Amino acid sequence: xxxxxxxxxxxxxxxxxxxxxxxxxxxxxxxxxxxxNQACPAGENVQGWLYTAEEGDYQTAWRQLVxxxxxxxxxxxxCYHPCETACNxxxxxxxxxxxxxxxxxxxxxxxRGWVLPTPAPDTGKRVLVVGAGPSGLSAAYQLCMLGHHVExxxxxxxxxxxMRYAIPTFRLPRDVLDAEIDRLLALGIDFxxxxxxxxxxxxxxxxxxxxxxxxxxxxxxxxxxxxxxRILDALELLGDTAAGGRPLLGRTVAVYGGGNxxxxxxxxxxxxxADEAIxxxxxTRERMPANDIEVTDALExxxxxxxxxxxxxxxxxxxxxxxxxxxxxxxxxxxxxxxELRADALVLALGQDVDHTLVDTLPGVRVEGGVVQVDGHMxxxxxxxFAGGDMVPxxxxxxxxxxxxxxxxxxxxxxxxxxxxxxxxxxxxATFERLNTWYYSDAPETVRPRLxxxxxxxxxxxxxxxxxxxxxxxxxxxxxxxxxxFGCDNxxxxxxxxxxxxVRTGHGYxxxxxxxxxxxxxxxxxxAGAIDMIPEPD
Amino acid sequence: xxxxSVKFYQVxxxxxxxxxxxxxLRTEQSSADRRNSITSGHRACQGCGEALGARYVLDTAARxxxxxxxxxxxxGCLEVFSTPYxxxxxxxxxxxxxxxxxxxxxxxxxxxLEAQGRTDIRVLAQGGDGGTVDIGFACLSGMFERxxxxxxxxxxNEAYMNTGVxxxxxTPAYAxxxxxxxxxxxxxxxxxxxxxxxxxxxAHEIPYVATATVAELRDLEAKVEKAMSMxxxxxxxxxxxCPLGWGSAPAETVRLARLAQRxxxxxxxxxEHGEVTSVLPIRDRxxxxxxxxxxxxxxxxxxxPPRTDLIERIQQxxxxxxxxxxxxxxxxxxxxxxxxxxxxxA
Numbered sequence: 001x002x003x004x005x006x007x008x009x010x011x012x013x014x015x016x017x018x019x020x021x022x023x024x025x026x027x028x029x030x031x032x033x034x035x036x037n038q039a040c041p042a043g044e045n046v047q048g049w050l051y052t053a054e055e056g057d058y059q060t061a062w063r064q065l066v067x068x069x070x071x072x073x074x075x076x077x078x079c080y081h082p083c084e085t086a087c088n089x090x091x092x093x094x095x096x097x098x099x100x101x102x103x104x105x106x107x108x109x110x111x112r113g114w115v116l117p118t119p120a121p122d123t124g125k126r127v128l129v130v131g132a133g134p135s136g137l138s139a140a141y142q143l144c145m146l147g148h149h150v151e152x153x154x155x156x157x158x159x160x161x162x163m164r165y166a167i168p169t170f171r172l173p174r175d176v177l178d179a180e181i182d183r184l185l186a187l188g189i190d191f192x193x194x195x196x197x198x199x200x201x202x203x204x205x206x207x208x209x210x211x212x213x214x215x216x217x218x219x220x221x222x223x224x225x226x227x228x229x230r231i232l233d234a235l236e237l238l239g240d241t242a243a244g245g246r247p248l249l250g251r252t253v254a255v256y257g258g259g260n261x262x263x264x265x266x267x268x269x270x271x272x273x274a275d276e277a278i279x280x281x282x283x284t285r286e287r288m289p290a291n292d293i294e295v296t297d298a299l300e301x302x303x304x305x306x307x308x309x310x311x312x313x314x315x316x317x318x319x320x321x322x323x324x325x326x327x328x329x330x331x332x333x334x335x336x337x338x339x340e341l342r343a344d345a346l347v348l349a350l351g352q353d354v355d356h357t358l359v360d361t362l363p364g365v366r367v368e369g370g371v372v373q374v375d376g377h378m379x380x381x382x383x384x385x386f387a388g389g390d391m392v393p394x395x396x397x398x399x400x401x402x403x404x405x406x407x408x409x410x411x412x413x414x415x416x417x418x419x420x421x422x423x424x425x426x427x428x429x430a431t432f433e434r435l436n437t438w439y440y441s442d443a444p445e446t447v448r449p450r451l452x453x454x455x456x457x458x459x460x461x462x463x464x465x466x467x468x469x470x471x472x473x474x475x476x477x478x479x480x481x482x483x484x485x486f487g488c489d490n491x492x493x494x495x496x497x498x499x500x501x502x503v504r505t506g507h508g509y510x511x512x513x514x515x516x517x518x519x520x521x522x523x524x525x526x527x528a529g530a531i532d533m534i535p536e537p538d
Numbered sequence: 539x540x541x542x543s544v545k546f547y548q549v550x551x552x553x554x555x556x557x558x559x560x561x562x563l564r565t566e567q568s569s570a571d572r573r574n575s576i577t578s579g580h581r582a583c584q585g586c587g588e589a590l591g592a593r594y595v596l597d598t599a600a601r602x603x604x605x606x607x608x609x610x611x612x613x614g615c616l617e618v619f620s621t622p623y624x625x626x627x628x629x630x631x632x633x634x635x636x637x638x639x640x641x642x643x644x645x646x647x648x649x650x651l652e653a654q655g656r657t658d659i660r661v662l663a664q665g666g667d668g669g670t671v672d673i674g675f676a677c678l679s680g681m682f683e684r685x686x687x688x689x690x691x692x693x694x695n696e697a698y699m700n701t702g703v704x705x706x707x708x709t710p711a712y713a714x715x716x717x718x719x720x721x722x723x724x725x726x727x728x729x730x731x732x733x734x735x736x737x738x739x740x741a742h743e744i745p746y747v748a749t750a751t752v753a754e755l756r757d758l759e760a761k762v763e764k765a766m767s768m769x770x771x772x773x774x775x776x777x778x779x780c781p782l783g784w785g786s787a788p789a790e791t792v793r794l795a796r797l798a799q800r801x802x803x804x805x806x807x808x809x810e811h812g813e814v815t816s817v818l819p820i821r822d823r824x825x826x827x828x829x830x831x832x833x834x835x836x837x838x839x840x841x842x843p844p845r846t847d848l849i850e851r852i853q854q855x856x857x858x859x860x861x862x863x864x865x866x867x868x869x870x871x872x873x874x875x876x877x878x879x880x881x882x883x884a
Contacts, residue, residue, distance in 0.1 A: 009621060009624055010626065011626060011628060015577055015578055017581065019578070019581070055558065439553045440548065440549055440552075474546050481548075486548070487555070488553035488554065490553050494554065496586045496593070498593070499578060517585075519585035519789060520585075520787075520788065521788065524789040524793060
């Protein structure tokens with residue numbers, strides 16, 4: 001050994017001793033599925049775009065977001081954010097305000113004029129999309145990105161479907177909607193307004209069809225009524241109002257139904273000048289289909305709720321209500337007890353049905369329970385005709401519709417290439433128990449400013465405000481990056497054997513198996529639970 | 539990136555690194571070019587807290603001195619696992635002394651350097667708790683009172699681990715060791731014995747005394763940096779859990795150090811010239827049981843029936859630390875010191 005005078009041991013010479021041989025288990029970096037991603041019906045990589053937003057690189061974050069969902073500004077307003085319900089941070093303090101950061105990114109993109117990515121080269125394939133609602137637009141966008149030529153037809157004068165004709169402007173300002181739809185159509189999508197499709201067998205020149213006509217028919221329920229009683233459909237009310245109309249309803253308005261449309265209708269009635277809006281629903285709040293966010297908003301605005309009630313008869317200015325009782329199965333049963341409820345108008349919000357006449361002429365297409373049946377690849381029984389959104393069995397929301405559109409596009413693309421879309425490999429979920437939450441800073445959620453209830457009911461101004469640059473960054477940084485490395489260097493730091501090295505690829509770290517003794521300190525101290533121990537291979 | 543005033547960095551200062559922080563605000567240990575003063579291939583057990591603590595301390599000391607650093611090492615685990623002949627894990631100049639005299643050898647090195655006018659070269663002595671609080675105690679006390687320019691670092695794993703887990707003067711009450719078996723009415727190490735060396739060092743009124751753990755890296759690095767910015771005798775006492783001696787899982791080393799601090803059993807503070815100048819407040823206080831239970835050296839406290847009386851006494855020790863050092867910002871300072879009963883039996 002060649003060492004200086006009086007030095008007996010070479011510096012650092014212990015490295016000849018490969019302590020990796022002691023190991024019986026080894027650490028491996030994993031990418032688990034964060035619960036937000038798992039819960040997102042639109043298939044967003046929420047944790048992924050938050051990670052980028054944490055660095056303040058909002059444009060890149062937005063690009064990651066729009067890879068799955070071209071409507072972040074819309075979603076930031078109307079999505080019921082199941083991601084936040086699933087968020088692990090809720091078990092620590094409060095869920096990350098994912099929806100508010102999404103809205104912020106969407107608004108930044110509009111304000112700064114960020115453009116969507118360039119579509120792939122033309123494949124020469126042509127796809128017809130029927131319906132320009134969220135599902136149809138989402139499918140058109142994804143198909144266009146894949147290089148297919150897309151033509152969208154819609155019976156309405158303007159694109160957007162229920163986003164335009166049902167969601168009230170105080171939840172979704174139309175300039176925001178227009179900006180995101182215009183940006184999407186500008187990719188080169190051929191949009192044909194006022195062009196209902198009635199017979200698909202007459203359509204030629206398309207390689208595939210995506211049906212997304214929604215559920216636009218108000219569900220008919222027989223309500224005995226005097227001839228001059230004022231009764232109208234919620235969709236009609238919402239559509240007229242969204243188009244700028246101001247339907248006359250009177251001082252007291254009853255809304256019949258317990259879904260989201262009922263909430264929107266009641267809140268709209270208040271803004272149209274009704275002193276009182278009462279929701280009449282046959283079951284209880286717990287059993288109401290409306291999303292809790294909407295119910296809370298409605299209650300804040302002074303909407304009254306009449307639970308366990310059905311409308312027996314509608315007269316001019318007054319309704320006859322029957323009290324219901326839940327039986328042991330939770331089904332409402334009539335009690336025979338009647339009472340009168342003063343109401344100048346009755347708005348029916350009893351659900352929406354699918355107009356499936358379009359597929360009735362197509363052989364092989366099944367309609368069950370009023371909705372069109374599709375297989376696991378979103379294809380109907382007629383080869384090459386796919387369907388999604390409210391017209392297929394699903395939870396009806398804009399977010400679900402966008403997810404359907406994207407999923408249909410993947411399947412259509414595979415079908416056009418003569419293959420079958422392979423589902424993404426299943427990933428294990430990043431559960432809260434795997435996190436080491438000690439490391440995260442204490443940080444309560446940022447709450448978006450909201451209009452006072454009194455201000456809200458006086459006009460159609462948007463109820464919920466924005467985050468600004470600082471609060472959006474703060475909120476993004478509340479993300480715990482569950483199950484995915486976020487580069488905190490804990491593994492690198494806590495290894496007593498210096499057996500974790502920084503690299504420029506992959507996760508940014510690699511295990512030096514020559515020296516890793518398998519102590520698993522890196523696993524325990526990983527805040528995100530992004531390292532697993534696995535048995536040493538033979 | 540747009541101008542932003544938000545000062546919130548996801549993991550704040552707790553994690554080793556933070557990609558959201560400016561490079562100059564990051565820790566030495568997060569650096570891809572950190573020195574690794576103890577390199578790979580050393581024979582410390584899996585999950586060794588001392589190997590970790592020594593690297594944390596020496597990497598920072600080497601950085602702030604620009605590598606002009608001589609280290610002296612008392613006999614003990616650290617010396618044994620790092621230098622089995624003919625290998626050495628050290629990447630800094632390193633002298634091995636006897637068990638007892640690391641402080642004296644360091645004093646001699648400092649004196650020699652001073653005689654040569656090389657006061658730019660700094661001296662750091664290190665040892666385990668045995669070599670510090672017991673066998674090397676006289677030499678250390680002498681180094682303190684002579685005012686020698688040495689930083690002495692004690693890596694405290696609370697017993698003689700290298701020779702088979704015998705009790706030291708730093709072994710805590712009721713902990714089982716090979717020489718304090720878990721038998722009789724007072725199982726494990728006797729309460730009321732042992733030495734609180736940080737306080738003994740403070741009694742020498744030396745320029746700097748600090749405690750730290752391997753769970754609070756930033757705190758530890760800051761203390762090493764501060765100590766190296768000062769001259770004269772300085773003392774740093776670092777809690778380094780030992781999976782072998784404590785009977786804990788190797789993966790739990792850092793967590794146990796954290797729990798020791800959070801329970802109040804290991805107060806983290808710094809003192810200058812005999813007065814406490816700052817403490818690391820407890821972020822989220824836990825009962826001592828949460829710290830004791832994962833360690834087999836305390837398993838006899840959790841038999842059926844459990845020794846709740848002894849657990850309560852350990853809790854009293856933690857409470858007294860919290861009161862003495864004002865460790866919990868949520869607890870008002872006490873007017874009278876807490877008394878701890880040391881009678882035999884329960």
